[in-house]
Amino acid sequence: MDSNFEEKKVLITGGLGFIGSNLAIRLAKLGAKITLVDSLIPTYGGNLFNIDPIKDRVRINISDVRDPHSFKYLISGQDYLFNLAGQTSHVDSMENPETDLAINTLAQLQILEACRHYNPDVRIVFASTRQVYGRPLSIPVNEDHPLAPVDLNGVHKLAAEQYHQLFNNIYGIRSVILRLTNTYGPRMRVVDARQTFLGIWIRRVLEGKPILIFGDGEQIRDYNYIDDVVDALLLAANADLCCGEVLNLGSNEAFSLTETANVFKKLVPEGEIEYVPFPQNRLVIDIGDYRADYSRIKARLGWEPKINFEEGLSRTLAYYRENQNKYWESS
Amino acid sequence: MDSNFEEKKVLITGGLGFIGSNLAIRLAKLGAKITLVDSLIPTYGGNLFNIDPIKDRVRINISDVRDPHSFKYLISGQDYLFNLAGQTSHVDSMENPETDLAINTLAQLQILEACRHYNPDVRIVFASTRQVYGRPLSIPVNEDHPLAPVDLNGVHKLAAEQYHQLFNNIYGIRSVILRLTNTYGPRMRVVDARQTFLGIWIRRVLEGKPILIFGDGEQIRDYNYIDDVVDALLLAANADLCCGEVLNLGSNEAFSLTETANVFKKLVPEGEIEYVPFPQNRLVIDIGDYRADYSRIKARLGWEPKINFEEGLSRTLAYYRENQNKYWESS
Numbered sequence: 242m243d244s245n246f247e248e249k250k251v252l253i254t255g256g257l258g259f260i261g262s263n264l265a266i267r268l269a270k271l272g273a274k275i276t277l278v279d280s281l282i283p284t285y286g287g288n289l290f291n292i293d294p295i296k297d298r299v300r301i302n303i304s305d306v307r308d309p310h311s312f313k314y315l316i317s318g319q320d321y322l323f324n325l326a327g328q329t330s331h332v333d334s335m336e337n338p339e340t341d342l343a344i345n346t347l348a349q350l351q352i353l354e355a356c357r358h359y360n361p362d363v364r365i366v367f368a369s370t371r372q373v374y375g376r377p378l379s380i381p382v383n384e385d386h387p388l389a390p391v392d393l394n395g396v397h398k399l400a401a402e403q404y405h406q407l408f409n410n411i412y413g414i415r416s417v418i419l420r421l422t423n424t425y426g427p428r429m430r431v432v433d434a435r436q437t438f439l440g441i442w443i444r445r446v447l448e449g450k451p452i453l454i455f456g457d458g459e460q461i462r463d464y465n466y467i468d469d470v471v472d473a474l475l476l477a478a479n480a481d482l483c484c485g486e487v488l489n490l491g492s493n494e495a496f497s498l499t500e501t502a503n504v505f506k507k508l509v510p511e512g513e514i515e516y517v518p519f520p521q522n523r524l525v526i527d528i529g530d531y532r533a534d535y536s537r538i539k540a541r542l543g544w545e546p547k548i549n550f551e552e553g554l555s556r557t558l559a560y561y562r563e564n565q566n567k568y569w570e571s572s
Numbered sequence: 573m574d575s576n577f578e579e580k581k582v583l584i585t586g587g588l589g590f591i592g593s594n595l596a597i598r599l600a601k602l603g604a605k606i607t608l609v610d611s612l613i614p615t616y617g618g619n620l621f622n623i624d625p626i627k628d629r630v631r632i633n634i635s636d637v638r639d640p641h642s643f644k645y646l647i648s649g650q651d652y653l654f655n656l657a658g659q660t661s662h663v664d665s666m667e668n669p670e671t672d673l674a675i676n677t678l679a680q681l682q683i684l685e686a687c688r689h690y691n692p693d694v695r696i697v698f699a700s701t702r703q704v705y706g707r708p709l710s711i712p713v714n715e716d717h718p719l720a721p722v723d724l725n726g727v728h729k730l731a732a733e734q735y736h737q738l739f740n741n742i743y744g745i746r747s748v749i750l751r752l753t754n755t756y757g758p759r760m761r762v763v764d765a766r767q768t769f770l771g772i773w774i775r776r777v778l779e780g781k782p783i784l785i786f787g788d789g790e791q792i793r794d795y796n797y798i799d800d801v802v803d804a805l806l807l808a809a810n811a812d813l814c815c816g817e818v819l820n821l822g823s824n825e826a827f828s829l830t831e832t833a834n835v836f837k838k839l840v841p842e843g844e845i846e847y848v849p850f851p852q853n854r855l856v857i858d859i860g861d862y863r864a865d866y867s868r869i870k871a872r873l874g875w876e877p878k879i880n881f882e883e884g885l886s887r888t889l890a891y892y893r894e895n896q897n898k899y900w901e902s903s
Contacts, residue, residue: 350673400677406720407721525741
């Protein structure tokens with residue numbers, strides 16, 4: 242796997258964000274020639290400090306995926322496109338629906354049209370989300386589960402998945418789609434509760450504030466440590482037999498929110514937990530319990546997560562203890 | 573059913589088009605106060621002659637559903653919204669993807685946002701399409717069939733369906749979604765093969781030109797006569813127990829393309845049939861055989877089609893024999 246990227250030209254949208262920056266750091270070790278595209282929209286997670294370890298080895302292009310003209314130039318000559326840019330907040334998608342549509346759907350169509358016209362040989366990995374399933378009918382959820390998103394973010398990401406499949410099937414633009422679950426680790430956005438509760442829990446526990454659990458704490462979630470997700474992205478980029486397909490990521494562990502908070506307490510014994518009512522704007526789009534069935538990607542690509550939650554969370558807390566001044570405020 | 577619409581204010585998007593105009597003519601008989609919104613985009617099917625029988629009894633508002641500002645005013649005070657406007661050509665959706673997205677997805681989001689802010693009590697019926705299923709895994713296709721559209725039109729209509737469901741479930745904007753199959757009848761666009769092969773077959777057979785069948789003629793299709801579709805729209809508009817749901821329309825008959833052409837020949841004995849290769853731009857987005865399972869709407873609303881294909885086609889041919897000068901060219 243590793244040698245595939247040596248001297249290869251790689252474009253990462255959302256490249257200064259959580260997943261994009263960790264991927265870039267790995268790809269830099271593998272000898273890739275990396276261009277990072279990021280708009281640095283303050284609340285979205287892009288952060289120049291994220292790529293501090295490789296800042297002299299990558300090209301940074303500050304631009305927005307909603308700008309189709311710059312993308313035509315940027316995509317030309319690239320061997321790989323890791324298409325990670327997105328608006329990821331479910332609540333924000335309900336408050337600013339047209340923005341979510343523009344970034345998560347329209348821009349994706351324009352990116353694929355640019356690939357078709359200017360670089361049809363590029364290989365694409367698209368980062369989607371378990372949100373496309375909506376409320377699971379049962380767990381674990383495999384890729385054949387009905388697609389019934391319960392918020393606009395899910396609708397828009399699903400359309401973008403289908404774009405990638407269509408462009409693969411009709412125009413031969415090779416794409417593999419990964420449906421991510423809760424990803425966590427160093428370089429995630431921890432400013433507030435916009436994107437993921439794990440981020441704000443990390444921040445609060447390190448600030449000596451109680452972790453806030455919405456509801457009764459019984460809700461089930463699964464978590465992937467960032468390094469495992471980077472493994473999956475790299476494997477998918479060369480998965481010839483998976484082009485046009487959708488693959489779930491997931492974990493062999495699942496936790497209720499209370500159990501999740503207890504892992505935090507184990508690592509930060511002075512941490513406190515507080516149960517609060519589900520905010521109404523989250524309750525109406527809540528998906529209930531979720532756990533992915535990731536047996537398809539395991540069978541097809543041999544991927545499985547290697548870092549358990551306690552270990553991953555321990556590494557993550559260590560990172561933010563050291564670098565919190567770079568992450569407590571929006572970049 | 574009929575008395576529900578007396579003196580009720582009804583807005584129809586795509587109101588000068590095929591389905592919208594037939595619906596308006598029926599609603600006028602039922603005593604509704606009707607506003608028709610249509611952009612009269614030349615190739616889309618809107619035609620002022622379509623509403624000739626009721627032209628003094630309806631209000632016509634020429635505007636585009638992509639204009640969110642006019643819609644805020646238009647939706648205010650309406651009791652019902654029949655949301656029929658759309659770009660319906662599958663081939664056009666591949667050639668002009670952003671236009672299809674703007675009309676079939678973005679405009680729908682704006683319409684629903686306008687309903688939420690300016691008329692949350694309106695009742696909506698949304699006309700969707702069997703295209704959201706993609707290539708059927710088996711026929712007949714019921715509403716639980718996987719959603720895997722094979723063209724951009726299908727992706728965009730699916731997103732719009734999901735918008736209607738979300739706004740129903742989250743904001744209580746009552747919507748029922750109908751998935752239409754091939755609808756035919758008086759007032760359909762017959763200028764060319766853009767939207768439906770039945771339209772251009774009607775025109776060609778009346779012009780003494782051969783009907784062109786793409787491929788071997790074995791492909792299966794089902795057809796609904798417009799009056800049956802109007803019945804379904806009216807039933808759905810007051811279907812309290814179906815809000816947020818999706819219901820297939822369909823037929824108790826299904827035909828191969830060759831069988832379909834033979835019905836034409838029975839009605840127009842001098843008609844000729846010619847088999848031609850599938851054009852490449854259609855082949856790549858073709859869905860293969862399709863036939864709907866409409867048992868859900870039959871069980872829930874008692875709807876079933878009443879006009880068989882031979883009878884419906886006979887009425888349709890009679891209409892175009894009489895009015896062809898109004899339909900041979902784009903309006």
